[in-house]
Amino acid sequence: MPGLRPCMKHIRITVRPDLDRSPPFLEYLLDASDVSEARAVDWNRGDAEISTHLYAVDGDIGPFEELAAETPGVESVTVSPTEGATSYAILELRDAELPVFGGAAKAIDRGGLVVRRPLVYRDGQIEGHIVGDPAGLQAMIDETPPTVTVQIEAIRQFPSAEIDPATELSDRQREALETALELGYYDTPREATHEDVAAELDCAPNTASQHLQKGEAKLVRNGLGTIDSSP
Numbered sequence: 345m346p347g348l349r350p351c352m353k354h355i356r357i358t359v360r361p362d363l364d365r366s367p368p369f370l371e372y373l374l375d376a377s378d379v380s381e382a383r384a385v386d387w388n389r390g391d392a393e394i395s396t397h398l399y400a401v402d403g404d405i406g407p408f409e410e411l412a413a414e415t416p417g418v419e420s421v422t423v424s425p426t427e428g429a430t431s432y433a434i435l436e437l438r439d440a441e442l443p444v445f446g447g448a449a450k451a452i453d454r455g456g457l458v459v460r461r462p463l464v465y466r467d468g469q470i471e472g473h474i475v476g477d478p479a480g481l482q483a484m485i486d487e488t489p490p491t492v493t494v495q496i497e498a499i500r501q502f503p504s505a506e507i508d509p510a511t512e513l514s515d516r517q518r519e520a521l522e523t524a525l526e527l528g529y530y531d532t533p534r535e536a537t538h539e540d541v542a543a544e545l546d547c548a549p550n551t552a553s554q555h556l557q558k559g560e561a562k563l564v565r566n567g568l569g570t571i572d573s574s575p
Contacts, residue, residue, distance in 0.1 A: 353478050356498040359470040365491050366444050369411040369418075369435075373465045379403035383462035384470075385432075389453060394419055395445065397435045400462070405431040417441030444491045456480035471497075517559035520545060520552055529556075 363371045373382040381402045388396045401408060405423055412421040412435055419436035426432070439446030452459055457476035464471045474481065488494045513521070523544045528535025542552035 351477075351501060352475060353481060354473060354475050354500045355481055355496055356471070356473050358495045358497055359472065360468065360493045360495070361444050361470070362491050362493075363468070367411075367415045367417070367442055369408050369415055370444065372408050372411055373399070373401065374468050374470070376403070376407070378407065380466070382465040384465070385462045389439075393438060393440065395437050395439055397437065399433045399435070401431050401433065402429050405433060408433065415442075443489060452484055454480055454484065457484060513559050513562060517555050517562070520555035521559045524556060 361370060361374065363375060366374075373379055379401060383400045385398045385400050387398065399408075405425060409421055409423045412418050412433070417438045417440075419438060420434075421436075422434045424432045437445055452474070457474060457480045460473040460475065474484070476484075485494055485496070520541060524530060524536065524538075524541045527540050527544065529538070529541060538553045538556060539549045541556065542549040545552055545555075
């Protein structure tokens with residue numbers, strides 16, 4: 345029988361790379377006025393030397409593509425612009441030549457830890473969430489390279505409402521929201537009314553409406569980062 349792990353924790357972190365020692369394309373994502381936000385959507389470290397990164401960029405991706413193509417250690421950059429505000433890019437990097445990536449990868453890529461995607465790049469810093477056992481989280485922080493500063497913003501039990509806002513819902517609120525979703529209450533155009541939801545829940549329309557409103561309010565407040573103390 346495998347040994348029991350201590351209770352998992354969820355931490356929200358802010359990473360501030362040293363921009364003087366960061367590649368220009370990373371500085372552009374973090375600090376350029378032409379980019380409102382960028383996200384590391386996913387990455388793959390299957391190769392021992394080369395890692396692959398998928399970025400979503402809200403803003404002008406042209407300078408990012410040019411800077412990445414000129415950076416030693418970048419094997420390739422492929423950009424997929426769109427008609428909307430967000431464009432995408434895939435980068436192949438040699439981690440050994442880009443310490444801000446390679447060093448951070450060694451600190452994070454360890455057993456017992458999971459980085460939740462995406463990582464958000466804005467206002468000169470990277471914001472992210474990591475789940476794992478306390479010892480692994482502490483080791484990650486201790487081994488973060490000097491090219492970045494890591495600040496812990498919050499530590500919570502896992503799961504928490506910050507990761508899964510639905511954990512704040514009462515059983516009845518969850519049931520009402522799930523029923524409404526199945527009936528098409530949230531479709532456009534709306535396919536059901538709160539009276540239809542009430543009929544499925546076998547309760548008064550007023551009661552169904554209250555469950556929906558309170559459940560929706562909790563999800564919206566959590567999504568906006570506002571504390572909700574209502575039942």
